[in-house]
Amino acid sequence: MKRRAFVQTVIALSAFPRQGNWKSWRVNGARVNKHLADLSQYGANPQGGVSRVAFGDADVAGRRFMMDLMREAGLTVSVDPVGNTFGVRPGSRSAALPILFGSHIDSVPEGGNYDGDVGSCSAVEVAHILAERGYRNRHPLHVAIWCDEESGLTGSRGFIGDLPRDEVDRPGRDGVVLAEKIRRIGGDPARIAEARHGPGSIAAYVELHIEQGGMLDERGINIGIVEGIVGIHHYDVTLRGFANHAGTTPMDRRQNAMLAAAELVLIVDRVVRSVEGRQVGTVGRLLVKPGAPNVIPGQVDLTVELRDLSTEKIERLWTQIHEEALASAKKYGVTLDYTLQHTNLPALSTPAVRAVITDAVQGLGLSSQVMPSGAGHDAQDLARIGPMGMIFVPSVKGISHSPLELTRPDDVTNGANVLLQTILRLDQQ
Amino acid sequence: MKRRAFVQTVIALSAFPRQGNWKSWRVNGARVNKHLADLSQYGANPQGGVSRVAFGDADVAGRRFMMDLMREAGLTVSVDPVGNTFGVRPGSRSAALPILFGSHIDSVPEGGNYDGDVGSCSAVEVAHILAERGYRNRHPLHVAIWCDEESGLTGSRGFIGDLPRDEVDRPGRDGVVLAEKIRRIGGDPARIAEARHGPGSIAAYVELHIEQGGMLDERGINIGIVEGIVGIHHYDVTLRGFANHAGTTPMDRRQNAMLAAAELVLIVDRVVRSVEGRQVGTVGRLLVKPGAPNVIPGQVDLTVELRDLSTEKIERLWTQIHEEALASAKKYGVTLDYTLQHTNLPALSTPAVRAVITDAVQGLGLSSQVMPSGAGHDAQDLARIGPMGMIFVPSVKGISHSPLELTRPDDVTNGANVLLQTILRLDQQ
Numbered sequence: 062m063k064r065r066a067f068v069q070t071v072i073a074l075s076a077f078p079r080q081g082n083w084k085s086w087r088v089n090g091a092r093v094n095k096h097l098a099d100l101s102q103y104g105a106n107p108q109g110g111v112s113r114v115a116f117g118d119a120d121v122a123g124r125r126f127m128m129d130l131m132r133e134a135g136l137t138v139s140v141d142p143v144g145n146t147f148g149v150r151p152g153s154r155s156a157a158l159p160i161l162f163g164s165h166i167d168s169v170p171e172g173g174n175y176d177g178d179v180g181s182c183s184a185v186e187v188a189h190i191l192a193e194r195g196y197r198n199r200h201p202l203h204v205a206i207w208c209d210e211e212s213g214l215t216g217s218r219g220f221i222g223d224l225p226r227d228e229v230d231r232p233g234r235d236g237v238v239l240a241e242k243i244r245r246i247g248g249d250p251a252r253i254a255e256a257r258h259g260p261g262s263i264a265a266y267v268e269l270h271i272e273q274g275g276m277l278d279e280r281g282i283n284i285g286i287v288e289g290i291v292g293i294h295h296y297d298v299t300l301r302g303f304a305n306h307a308g309t310t311p312m313d314r315r316q317n318a319m320l321a322a323a324e325l326v327l328i329v330d331r332v333v334r335s336v337e338g339r340q341v342g343t344v345g346r347l348l349v350k351p352g353a354p355n356v357i358p359g360q361v362d363l364t365v366e367l368r369d370l371s372t373e374k375i376e377r378l379w380t381q382i383h384e385e386a387l388a389s390a391k392k393y394g395v396t397l398d399y400t401l402q403h404t405n406l407p408a409l410s411t412p413a414v415r416a417v418i419t420d421a422v423q424g425l426g427l428s429s430q431v432m433p434s435g436a437g438h439d440a441q442d443l444a445r446i447g448p449m450g451m452i453f454v455p456s457v458k459g460i461s462h463s464p465l466e467l468t469r470p471d472d473v474t475n476g477a478n479v480l481l482q483t484i485l486r487l488d489q490q
Numbered sequence: 491m492k493r494r495a496f497v498q499t500v501i502a503l504s505a506f507p508r509q510g511n512w513k514s515w516r517v518n519g520a521r522v523n524k525h526l527a528d529l530s531q532y533g534a535n536p537q538g539g540v541s542r543v544a545f546g547d548a549d550v551a552g553r554r555f556m557m558d559l560m561r562e563a564g565l566t567v568s569v570d571p572v573g574n575t576f577g578v579r580p581g582s583r584s585a586a587l588p589i590l591f592g593s594h595i596d597s598v599p600e601g602g603n604y605d606g607d608v609g610s611c612s613a614v615e616v617a618h619i620l621a622e623r624g625y626r627n628r629h630p631l632h633v634a635i636w637c638d639e640e641s642g643l644t645g646s647r648g649f650i651g652d653l654p655r656d657e658v659d660r661p662g663r664d665g666v667v668l669a670e671k672i673r674r675i676g677g678d679p680a681r682i683a684e685a686r687h688g689p690g691s692i693a694a695y696v697e698l699h700i701e702q703g704g705m706l707d708e709r710g711i712n713i714g715i716v717e718g719i720v721g722i723h724h725y726d727v728t729l730r731g732f733a734n735h736a737g738t739t740p741m742d743r744r745q746n747a748m749l750a751a752a753e754l755v756l757i758v759d760r761v762v763r764s765v766e767g768r769q770v771g772t773v774g775r776l777l778v779k780p781g782a783p784n785v786i787p788g789q790v791d792l793t794v795e796l797r798d799l800s801t802e803k804i805e806r807l808w809t810q811i812h813e814e815a816l817a818s819a820k821k822y823g824v825t826l827d828y829t830l831q832h833t834n835l836p837a838l839s840t841p842a843v844r845a846v847i848t849d850a851v852q853g854l855g856l857s858s859q860v861m862p863s864g865a866g867h868d869a870q871d872l873a874r875i876g877p878m879g880m881i882f883v884p885s886v887k888g889i890s891h892s893p894l895e896l897t898r899p900d901d902v903t904n905g906a907n908v909l910l911q912t913i914l915r916l917d918q919q
Contacts, residue, residue, distance in 0.1 A: 274738035291737065295783055306890050307772035308720060308797050308864035309703030312763050314888065319773055323755035326748055334741050343736035344748055345783045347776070354724055354774045354793035356891070364783035368737050435737030459743065461735050462785075 084424055086194060088481050090474030093186040096130060097473060100166065100182060101174040110464025111174060115167035115209035116144075116242035123166050124246055127206050130185045135192035136204060142256040143219030144208040144248030150188055152201040152488075158264040158447075160487050162187065162480060163205030165216070165439060172211075173466020175473075179454065180269040181206050183477035187484055198488045200264050207439045208246055215239070217439035221446050222257030229253060258446055265414055265487050266443035269452045269480045271468045273436050275459025283427040283475050285453030286418050290434040290441040291368040292407035294375045298325065298386075302395040304351055304359025315357050316394035319349060322361035324389040325382075325397075329365055332382045339433055340369035340378065365399075370407045370433050408441035414450030414487070421482035427475055436461075452479050513853055515623060517910050519903030522615040525559060526902060529595065529611060530603040539893025540603060544596035544638035545573075545671035552595050553675055556635050559614045564621035565633060571685040572648030573637040573677030579617055581630040581917075587693040587876075589916050591616065591909060592634030594645070594868060601640075602895020604902075608883065609698040610635050612906035616913055627917045629693050636868045637675055644668070646868035650875050651686030658682060687875055694843055694916050695872035698881045698909045700897050702865050704888025712856040712904050714882030715847050719863045719870040720797040721836035723804045727754065727815075731824040733780055733788025744786055745823035748778060751790035753818040754811075754826075758794055761811045768862055769798035769807065794828075799836045799862050837870035843879030843916070850911035856904055865890075881908050 103126060104111040104119025113119040124146055128138045136148030152159070164180025184204045191198065208216035212233075218224045229250055232238045240250035272278075277285050302316035326344045333342035347363040365382065367375045383399070390397040415431075422429045432453065440451050454476035457467040468476075532555060533540040533548025542548040553575055557567045565577030581588070593609025613633045620627065637645035641662075647653045658679055661667045669679035701707075706714050731745035755773045762771035776792040794811065796804045812828070819826040844860075851858045861882065869880050883905035886896040897905075 272738065273735050274740065275743060276740070293737070293784075304892075305888065306702050306865060307770065307774055307795055308722070308866070309701065309890065310770070310864070310888060311703065311705070311768065312759070312770055314704055317759075317772075319755055319776065320759055323752035326752035327756075330741070330746075330749055339740065341736065341739070341741055343746075343784070343786055345736055345778075345785050345787060346781050347748065347778045347787075349774070349776045352775050354795050355772070356774050357772055358774060358776075366736055366783050435739070436735060437737070459734070459739060461738065463733075 083196070083485055084482070086190060086481060088183070088186045088190055088474060088477040090470065093182050093477050094470045094473055096182045096186070097174065097178055100126060100178055104168065106171060106464060108464055110172055110466065111168050112170045112172065113166065113168040114170055115212060115215070116245050120167050121246055124206065127166060127181060127185065131188070131204060134185050134189035136188050140247040141220070142249040142252040143216050143224065144243045144246040145216040145220060146206040148185065148188060148204040150191065150198060150202040152198050154199045157200040158262065159201040159203045160264045160484060161203045161205050161443065162267040162484055163207065164268050164270060165207045165210035167209055167211050169211050169462045171464060172462055173464055175271045175456070175466050175468045176273065176461055177210060179271055179468055179473055179476060183269050183473070183480050186477050187481045190481060200488050202484065210439055214437065214439055214442055217442035219253055219256050220258055221442050222259070223442065224253060260446045263443070263447035265448040265450065266440060267414065267450045267452070267480065267483055267487070268438060268440045269454070269476045270438060271461065272453040272456045273459070273461035275456065276432060277430065277453060277455035278457050278459060280430070282430045283472070284422050284429040284479055285432045286415055286422065286429050287410050287434045287451035287453060288415070288431050289370045289407055289409035290438055291370050292372050292375060293405040293437065294367045294379060295402045296365040296379065296399050297402045298363050298365055298397065298399045300325070300361045300390055300395050300397055302359055302393065305357045307355045307357050310357060317357050318361045318395050319358035321390040321393045321395040321397070322347060322363055325363070325386040328385045328389065329382055332378055332385065333367070338369065338374065340367065340374060341435060342367045342378065368435055370409070372407060405437060405441065408444040408449065410444070410450050411448035414448045417486045418450050418452055418479065418483050421479050421486060424482055425478055427479065450483070452476055452483070512625070512914055513911070515619060515910060517612070517615045517619055517903060517906040519899065522611050522906050523899045523902055525611045525615070526603065526607055529555060529607055533597065535600060535893060537893055539601055539895065540597050541599045541601065542595065542597040543599055544641060544644070545674050549596050550675055553635065556595060556610060556614065560617070560633060563614050563618035565617050569676040570649070571678040571681040572645050572653065573672045573675040574645040574649060575635040577614065577617060577633040579620065579627060579631040581627050583628045586629040587691065588630040588632045589693045589913060590632045590634050590872065591696040591913055592636065593697050593699060594636045594639035596638055596640050598640050598891045600893060601891055602893055604700045604885070604895050604897045605702065605890055606639060608700055608897055608902055608905060612698050612902070612909050615906050616910045619910060629917050631913065639868055643866065643868055643871055646871035648682055648685050649687055650871050651688070652871065653682060689875045692872070692876035694877040694879065695869060696843065696879045696881070696909065696912055696916070697867060697869045698883070698905045699867060700885045700890065701882040702885050702888070702890035704885065705861060706859065706882060706884035707886050707888060709859070711859045711884070712901070713851050713858040713908055714861045715844055715851065715858050716839050716863045716880035716882060717844070717860050718799045718836055718838035719867055720799050721801050721804060722834040722866065723796045723808060724831045725794040725808065725828050726831045727792050727794055727826065727828045729754070729790045729819055729824050729826055731788055731822065734786045736784045736786050739786060746786050747790045747824050748787035750819040750822045750824040750826070751776060751792055754792070754815040757814045757818065758811055761807055761814065762796070767798065767803065769796065769803060770864060771796045771807065797864055799838070801836060834866060834870065837873040837878070839873070839879050840877035843877045846915045847879050847881055847908065847912050850908050850915060853911055854907055856908065879912070881905055881912070
């Protein structure tokens with residue numbers, strides 16, 4: 062690998078003699094961490110962290126802040142019809158496809174200061190360094206701040222043409238239609254179809270993000286090289302027994318949906334753990350009806366969420382869970398019905414991009430580990446139209462979607478440097 | 491037993507020569523069942539059953555209907571300060587304590603037409619028969635329609651002096667203070683203390699009620715003779731783990747409160763079934779936080795309700811449940827805290843009253859079974875001030891608190907006859 066890196070350097074130097082020793086270029090770590098701290102003011106909560114929910118006032122203000130940073134980094138700012146913000150640095154080769162890199166700045170309610178923000182600030186920082194170095198990129202470079210990542214990858218779905226019209230025109234849980242919200246951040250919902258980018262329209266997409274799990278932190282590893290974003294199967298399960306008086310119905314005359322639900326919860330855990338691998342399975346929502354202390358539960362509605370890089374494995378696990386849960390429900394005189402409420406297909410990162418990231422990590426002398434992403438990311442949408450890669454930095458204790466979320470400044474700087482060196486390498490391929 | 495009944499008859503005849511063969515007296519089955527049907531109009535739901543929640547318009551109208559029936563039965567109607575309705579038939583012996591009998595007519599939301607109503611209409615019917623027969627009772631006979639049985643035995647607690655002032659002045663879940671509601675049904679909340687009856691102030695209290703369980707129906711038995719009303723311990727349990735991302739947190743790095751809750755649900759069931767007896771245990775309410783499909787549950791709040799005629803047994807079961815659940819929670823990195831939210835002490839029926847009911851049942855040639863009441867009843871309050879007995883009639887399939895609640899007309903008539911013959915016997919003791 063050393064040998065190959067050397068050959069690449071020689072090629073790069075011969076192609077861009079004036080770029081000098083670009084492999085030694087580094088981001089301004091103090092600056093990117095300061096921008097991260099500045100961004101955390103938008104939607105800041107008294108107890109720490111932010112509530113910068115997509116399309117809210119804090120999101121609007123935060124996006125304006127990011128546009129200012131983009132301009133300082135010499136980027137030309139635009140907002141596409143979906144509401145995604147782009148900062149463009151034109152390329153020298155007219156036929157070259159754009160290289161995209163970025164993340165999101167919207168948060169969950171009472172979220173943290175790193176999820177999305179690290180990748181967004183670092184992407185602008187990379188552009189800033191290239192401007193300061195006077196780098197002549199071949200490919201157009203597009204720094205992307207996607208909109209509304211947290212509630213369903215809205216911006217990146219719009220970008221790849223996967224945001225159905227009826228979703229745009231439908232009111233959300235807050236009663237406001239998505240179109241109205243998109244307008245708030247400068248989008249143009251009537252022209253959403255024009256935002257679509259088809260397969261083959263980008264050279265690559267690279268996203269730097271916090272791990273949101275605890276593996277890198279626990280093992281003291283600098284960088285995670287994402288092999289793919291796991292697929293998700295979300296099943297809605299309904300268990301129906303018979304609601305009855307908790308005092309007058311003997312134990313052997315009950316059809317208690319709660320007992321069948323409890324068995325199912327334990328079955329999910331046991332089956333998911335029963336095979337090798339990093340698959341996860343969770344019963345996160347469970348509603349008991351009627352839900353009174355003195356009434357035997359007649360119905361329980363619950364969700365089963367299974368995640369893995371292999372859809373085939375997810376389906377195999379579900380088959381076993383369903384079989385066992387059905388048998389157990391029967392034992393209690395309870396019926397089990399389910400629907401596959403939605404699926405996210407796994408999105409594998411592109412081996413060639415992964416190799417470039419690996420090369421960049423090695424060039425920086427950092428430690429790394431190849432790993433799946435258990436969380437969904439805009440990158441999974443971009444993978445459908447072009448080569449995709451993702452870079453993870455450690456989350457302290459794996460805490461995320463919480464004010465306690467933390468990625469240490471050195472790790473932010475490391476991640477931004479890997480992103481910088483990855484973009485430089487991709488541009489020169 | 492035949493011989494004893496004969497002796498009693500002779501005594502009865504000698505004491506009340508003009509009463510004739512009172513043991514052959516029967517209620518008017520058609521009339522009591524018609525009154526039951528008439529009462530079911532108040533608060534009737536389109537899908538069947540009633541929503542005659544205490545203090546609501548339907549309850550007010552239903553109580554007015556019952557007062558009219560009382561007057562037709564020759565009773566003198568009054569409402570006590572708590573809002574309980576009484577129909578009085580004076581007794582011939584000035585020193586004799588009153589015999590009380592009755593039930594309630596308020597229902598749960600979307601309840602049935604028999605819970606409370608059967609006992610209320612039958613009590614008035616008994617008085618009606620006595621009036622028609624020109625019976626000269628020694629004891630004053632008080633037909634009672636208690637108020638607000640369903641949400642906490644409000645009326646009977648007021649009657650025995652166990653309705654704290656702050657409860658009267660406190661707003662309920664609907665935001666209306668109890669005092670205001672009591673006024674709606676003709677009570678006088680300022681004078682509630684005057685409603686109190688101390689121990690030794692009644693000769694007996696007898697209540698006819700539907701079983702609300704399925705035992706009598708299943709075994710084809712006419713009458714249940716209640717040995718006591720079970721005690722209830724209601725525990726509020728909180729399991730605390732750590733809420734985290736369901737995608738990025740590996741299975742072996744979770745503190746999933748839902749898993750500990752599932753184990754607890756199954757432990758309650760197993761421990762309660764592990765010993766002989768008719769005790770029951772139920773987890774009826776269970777709330778998962780935060781309750782999102784993609785978040786590992788960080789907290790589960792649930793209720794454990796245990797019922798038995800023996801408080802000692804309830805406590806023994808809980809000790810075992812708590813011990814096992816604590817160990818299981820620990821296994822998952824989850825903490826377990828609980829509070830004993832409330833207890834109802836068991837109320838045993840009075841052996842002498844039970845014997846009179848047994849005698850009445852035998853005199854009518856009906857089959858019977860001694861059994862506990864798994865549900866709470868106003869009778870448990872009255873047991874604290876005097877002799878108490880309860881008569882159960884079958885509930886078809888044990889269904890209660892439901893529009894599907896049903897007690898067949900013949901069973902209503904049987905129950906009313908047992909009540910009539912019990913009151914006659916008690917009056918003549």
